[in-house]
Amino acid sequence: MLPQQENYPLARRLAVQNLRQTNLKERAARGGASYEPGRDGEVKVGFRYLGRELSVSFPEGAIATQNGFGPIPLREEILILHYLERASGVPLEEQWASFSEIPGGVVYNSVFLARCKSPLIKFFGDEPESLLSMAGAMGGEPLNLGDVGVRIPAFPFVPLALVLWRGDAEFPAEGSILFDASVSKYLPVEDTVILAETVVWKLVKAKSKEKRA
DSSP, X not given: OOOOGGGHHHHHHHHHHHHHTSOHHHHHHHTTOEEEEOGGGOEEEEEEETTEEEEEEETTTEEEEXXXXXXXXXXXXXXXXXHXXXXXXXXXXXXXXXXXXXXXXXXXHHHHIIIIIXXXXXXXXXXXXXXXXXXXXXXXXXXXXXXXXXXXXXXXXXXXXXXXXXXXXXXXXXXEEEEETTGGXXXXXXXXXXXXXXXXHHHHHHHHHHHHO
């Protein structure tokens, strides 16, 4: 089972506690982040997350955006903290892997398909080109996969690939969400589901907002 919402405050506290006990300068380097020591032992770690410049301040573990975006939801704060906590510093393998191919992915694959892949196809399968424009706000760039593909740098060392194939009279639209083969070195498999789900629904909401405008 994936973490339930009532467990999120505890998960956040534990992640902050664990990071306090690590070498934060080393954590930052391994996660492709900046490290800025301040007064009275305060430290700020900064990096980009889905197109946002943000900083994580320790010892409190407070997360702030740097480019005018609103507060980050609790579930995403946990993702950010877990990324720093797990970051290994290994380079990207530059090889895309399906969710079921990453360590532990088979166990959660049905959840992943329902929460991530199905919504991607449902909301973008008929208009795959709209995926490119919606992904731009997250730093997304066109990717030469499928009929329409986009690469989104979720974290400095965690890119996602969202790929769509147009449907026709014989076959329905199809889609896929891929990860760099190194993703398990930066996020637990449960968080990989949550990250993909977060990305897809941010894109869906952006598309809905654009249509209402």
